Amino acid sequence: MALPLRDDSPRRTFPWIVVALIGLNVAVFLLLQPPSLQRGEADSGSLSTADERDLDEHYSAWGAVPCEITALESRSNGAVCTEDADRPIIDRKPVLLSLLTAMFLHGSLAHLGVNMLFLWIFGAAVEDRFGPGPFLGLYLVGGIIGTLTFVAFNTGSAAPLIGASGAVSAAMGAFLLIGPRRRILSLVAPVPLIAVTLPAWALLGPYLVSQLVTPDDTAVAWQAHVGGMVAGFLIAIGLRFGIPEPGLSRRARRRRDSAVAPIDPADWKLPDRPPVEA
Amino acid sequence: MAPLGRRLWARAIDVALSLLILFIIGIFVPAPRLVAYLLLGVGALTAFEALFVIQLGATPGKLATGLRVAELDRPRVDQTTAWTRGLVATIGSLSLILAGPAVLVMVDSVAGFAVGGLALAIAGGYVLSIVTFPSHRGVADRIAGTIVVPFEAPAVVTRADVDAEDDRPRVVTAWGPVAAIESRRRARAARLDDSPLLVVALVAVTAAWTFDVMAVAIALAVLFAVLLVIDEAARIGRDGGTAGHRREGLAVLDEATGEAPGRGPALARAVTLAVFWLFPPLLVALAIWVQLSPTGRGPHDLVAGTVVVEVPGGAG
Numbered sequence: 001m002a003l004p005l006r007d008d009s010p011r012r013t014f015p016w017i018v019v020a021l022i023g024l025n026v027a028v029f030l031l032l033q034p035p036s037l038q039r040g041e042a043d044s045g046s047l048s049t050a051d052e053r054d055l056d057e058h059y060s061a062w063g064a065v066p067c068e069i070t071a072l073e074s075r076s077n078g079a080v081c082t083e084d085a086d087r088p089i090i091d092r093k094p095v096l097l098s099l100l101t102a103m104f105l106h107g108s109l110a111h112l113g114v115n116m117l118f119l120w121i122f123g124a125a126v127e128d129r130f131g132p133g134p135f136l137g138l139y140l141v142g143g144i145i146g147t148l149t150f151v152a153f154n155t156g157s158a159a160p161l162i163g164a165s166g167a168v169s170a171a172m173g174a175f176l177l178i179g180p181r182r183r184i185l186s187l188v189a190p191v192p193l194i195a196v197t198l199p200a201w202a203l204l205g206p207y208l209v210s211q212l213v214t215p216d217d218t219a220v221a222w223q224a225h226v227g228g229m230v231a232g233f234l235i236a237i238g239l240r241f242g243i244p245e246p247g248l249s250r251r252a253r254r255r256r257d258s259a260v261a262p263i264d265p266a267d268w269k270l271p272d273r274p275p276v277e278a
Numbered sequence: 279m280a281p282l283g284r285r286l287w288a289r290a291i292d293v294a295l296s297l298l299i300l301f302i303i304g305i306f307v308p309a310p311r312l313v314a315y316l317l318l319g320v321g322a323l324t325a326f327e328a329l330f331v332i333q334l335g336a337t338p339g340k341l342a343t344g345l346r347v348a349e350l351d352r353p354r355v356d357q358t359t360a361w362t363r364g365l366v367a368t369i370g371s372l373s374l375i376l377a378g379p380a381v382l383v384m385v386d387s388v389a390g391f392a393v394g395g396l397a398l399a400i401a402g403g404y405v406l407s408i409v410t411f412p413s414h415r416g417v418a419d420r421i422a423g424t425i426v427v428p429f430e431a432p433a434v435v436t437r438a439d440v441d442a443e444d445d446r447p448r449v450v451t452a453w454g455p456v457a458a459i460e461s462r463r464r465a466r467a468a469r470l471d472d473s474p475l476l477v478v479a480l481v482a483v484t485a486a487w488t489f490d491v492m493a494v495a496i497a498l499a500v501l502f503a504v505l506l507v508i509d510e511a512a513r514i515g516r517d518g519g520t521a522g523h524r525r526e527g528l529a530v531l532d533e534a535t536g537e538a539p540g541r542g543p544a545l546a547r548a549v550t551l552a553v554f555w556l557f558p559p560l561l562v563a564l565a566i567w568v569q570l571s572p573t574g575r576g577p578h579d580l581v582a583g584t585v586v587v588e589v590p591g592g593a594g
Contacts, residue, residue, distance in 0.1 A: 002484050030314030031307075038313040109313065185467055188484060196470050202477055206485040213489060 002203055003114075004121040005195065006185040015124035017132045021139065022116050025164055028104045029112050034058050037108060053088075061090045063160025064102035066151040068095045075158070082156035103143040105162040107219075115164045121184065123171040129178045130239050135171075138239065142170020142232040149227025161221050166228035173232030176204045177240070204229075280426045282414060284343040291339030293371055296323050300375075320368055327364030331355055340426065348435045349424050363422035370404030370418060377401045413443050449574045453529075453536045454587035456574035459565060461526045462586060468522035479505055503556065507548045514584075515544030523586075533585045547582035554578075 146166020
């Protein structure tokens with residue numbers, strides 16, 4: 001398990017879209033989603049019956065329900081679900097819109113926190129490379145493709161999918177294309193050496209692998225993560241053709257080159273005489 | 279520079295105004311959304327601190343007691359500086375406001391004990407830092423690079439003036455000045471830059487952790503730790519520093535000879551360090567030890583007889 005803290009990508013502009021998306025996600029979680037989520041009752045399993053029903057209805061109303069998306073109509077209009085059919089049925093649910101709204105809902109503070117951390121680290125660099133408009137497109141389209149990937153694996157299920165993970169994975173996929181060798185200061189959990197800089201591939205590669213081996217019975221929609229990441233990578237390939245790499249100023253490039261230039265140990269001199277009077 | 283009594287009165291006035299702001303937010307955010315309330319509170323109080331400092335040079339409490347905030351080496355306070363200072367000061371004074379409720383929460387449950395204890399620790403550390411640090415520059419001032427001075431202080435307060443009041447002289451050895459803790463931390467973060475093998479081992483450890491086979495994950499972590507200690511000892515013993523040290527222009531030298539320490543002492547040093555790495559909270563203790571040590575040397579330096587110095591002119 002590794003948590004990114006900071007990356008060494010060049011920053012030419014402030015990542016407004018990333019900050020706006022983080023603000024939107026946090027505001028939705030704190031102000032619009034049921035308050036039992038931020039009190040941590042849903043995590044510790046101490047929900048009252050009324051709160052639990054409230055939460056289930058909230059997820060079914062605004063989350064992406066696979067069987068509804070497969071049928072392109074809501075369950076109240078006749079979409080039939082074969083799994084988890086006891087989930088609440090919502091009247092007049094806008095099914096296509098739920099593809100979008102599901103991307104802005106989260107299931108717990110930890111879920112929100114981890115997603116926003118990854119969005120800040122990887123999204124900001126991608127926005128800097130492609131510009132705000134294309135990045136917003138990549139985020140939304142990547143997220144929707146991630147959701148559709150999940151739907152394709154669970155066509156009959158009524159269990160709603162929520163979370164920005166698919167869209168954030170799209171940003172991570174794009175980062176893997178634009179800067180696999182950029183270095184990211186990360187906290188690596190169960191090993192010594194508390195914070196080290198690692199190349200991006202060393203963080204994102206194991207992440208992808210870990211998603212592919214996730215067992216099916218967990219609450220993690222790994223299909224959405226993989227779908228989003230692959231989609232982000234492919235969209236970024238397309239964007240790279242359309243948007244040439246913006247030239248860094250000569251000074252910035254020189255500073256970057258000198259920063260990463262490896263030093264030959266043979267040139268590494270120790271002071272040979274005391275530089276000051278002791 | 280600014281007398282402590284005036285600082286405390288200024289803070290008292292600001293805390294009273296903050297309570298008013300929190301009360302107004304409470305009207306708009308219903309009671310069950312505690313985290314939303316806290317986050318909005320932090321945002322509003324940060325804006326309150328920052329905007330007053332940007333526009334008028336000080337918060338209302340400081341203006342009332344004849345104090346202002348000055349950024350070191352600058353005629354006026356920069357935007358980023360003001361917001362940074364505002365955020366840290368807000369977290370400090372909000373923990374101060376919450377200190378009372380925190381005590382009540384602490385007797386409630388185990389989780390409450392942890393959360394309340396954290397709030398109390400932040401509040402205590404914040405107050406202690408202002409009272410005890412040189413020039414009464416607390417955590418907020420140190421992070422933002424500012425100082426609170428009376429109105430009549432010179433327009434530009436220079437870092438040299440402030441350092442002159444700071445009574446702790448820089449430690450200098452025969453081989454150069456002892457490295458600052460911040461550059462030593464940065465050197466540590468760039469530790470793996472020229473060790474691709476260790477990066478691969480680290481990737482294996484993180485990947486193994488997700489496969490849910492505890493024994494393999496632990497075995498790999500132990501393997502990584504052993505590799506790291508050997509690599510560290512070899513590099514420091516031979517070159518007098520790792521890739522990170524070179525980047526930061528530092529060198530690890532034998533204190534007596536000024537040469538690279540050699541294999542034996544370097545291994546002792548790496549093993550001592552590994553004890554701290556294995557249990558990360560100990561790293562905080564290590565940092566405090568190095569900071570407080572009159573010679574800038576931690577236990578690992580004492581064991582190996584080494585010292586971390588800045589190489590004159592920088593090494594790279």
